[in-house]
Amino acid sequence: MSHKAVLLQEAIDALNLFTGAIFLDATVGSGGHASEVCNRFRGVVRVIGLDADPERIEHAKKVLLEKECPAELVNENFRNLDQVLKRLGVEKVNAILFDLGLNSEQLEQSGRGFSFQHDEPLYMTFAAPEVGKLTAQEIVNHYDEDEIADTIYELGEEKYSRRIAAAIVEVRKKNPIQTTFQLVEILKGALPKNYERGRLHVATRTFQALRLAVNDELGALQEGLAKGFGALAPKGRMAVISFHSLEDRIVKVFFREKAHTDEAVLITKKPLYPTEDETRENPRARSAKLRIIEKI
Ligand SMILES: C[S@@+](CC[C@H](N)C(=O)[O-])C[C@H]1O[C@@H](n2cnc3c(N)ncnc32)[C@H](O)[C@@H]1O
Known part of the structure; x- marks a missing residue:
């Protein structure tokens, strides 16, 4: 089953991209969200994509190449996004997306034991x-x-x-x-x-x-959010799609703190959910929540 990007239009709308912007896709996966950015802003938005799974990066490279979408893709955990940006000579980005969790292809084909429906070695490593x-x-x-x-x-x-x-x-x-x-x-x-x-x-x-x-996923999320926020330019936006309550709680608390300290404004006071049509077509979207903030 190929991966269907969740809350695709909503997330990309939320990022407020513009000509000359730099977009960091912290979880590029199969390149669904990155492709949509390319469809809308081909050649005028610089796309940098990370993924902790090297197979995802190879896959995303093919997908984006086929669609003639220039993107810089790096196999790295988003908890180290500061190092990646430094290596690329990027000081600030204008938009960051975290689309958390697993990609359908990792569940179905990684052979690393993410799915209880396939008999595989119990590794669960990215x-x-x-x-x-x-x-x-x-x-x-x-x-x-x-x-x-x-x-x-x-x-x-x-x-x-x-x-x-x-x-x-x-x-x-x-x-x-x-x-x-x-x-x-x-x-x-x-x-x-x-x-x-x-x-x-x-x-x-x-x-x-x-x-x-x-994968210390919650630790990585906390670090990734903090470093991502640090890397955002003024007026830059961060959008996070989470799939379970532990992730969502971390995002909610982090965003609220930034709003309390007047470092950011909450664009979503309540999370955005997929439409019924989307969940009907893609059951994986059922538990998705999208939260967005803007740096002041
Ligand atoms: C839901 S998928 C992203 C799908 C992508 N937005 C798309 O449209 O194809 C989540 C991806 O995040 C990656 N991932 C999860 N935790 C990560 C982390 N801490 N650092 C980097 N990548 C991570 C996974 O390997 C997976 O490919």
Whole structure:
């Protein structure tokens, strides 16, 4: 399944781009938002795109090349966006977009265990796993029971986290847990039959928690927002699309603080949501929220 950019028109409208502007797409993914900027401002807006996943960068390069969209694409975590801008000799940008989380192609094709619907090694890393770097296998096989429970509770908001951690520890005594399907089986065994009244897959919260932990996604978001705001020119806009409450809370608090200290104005007091048409066509958009601020 190819990735459909979420809140595409709304996000690009919100950025208030203009001829001569510099746009930083902090999560270029499959280049959906970047292509839209190019469609509207081909050659007159400088586009810089980052992604922590090298495969996404290669893919975005092809997509943007095919569409004849000039863009500077860099495989880097947005928590290091200041270093990238420095390397490119850019002092300030006029607009920044963060479209958080995962891309559909990462879920479907990365082979790194993001989806509980594919039997894959349980890595959940944005890039290929490297010796010495954290993976989901490391968490489930080597963290102690309390640490696993706390991770699943805090980052997955899973009320059965203690049960799940106990089941994981029991299973790993016999065999290491190496694949997504092994973990799904453990979750099915540990959770009640009518889990969340059937509205949520048993693995949704636990998989979210592991992914956030492996990539320190909330830490990266906090750092990325602060550095992104620092890099914005006066009147520059920052738009963030988030997909779950933990991310949205961080964005909301960060934006409110900037408004309180008179460093920015909130363009959205309440978040913008996708239209019904969009969620019908793209169920992934269901949980999306868009928040926007403008630097003073
Ligand atoms: C929802 S997708 C973005 C889709 C993109 N806007 C499009 O239209 O194709 C999110 C992307 O952000 C990347 N990502 C997530 N956290 C990141 C981080 N801390 N730094 C850089 N990229 C990150 C993921 O690898 C993924 O490709």
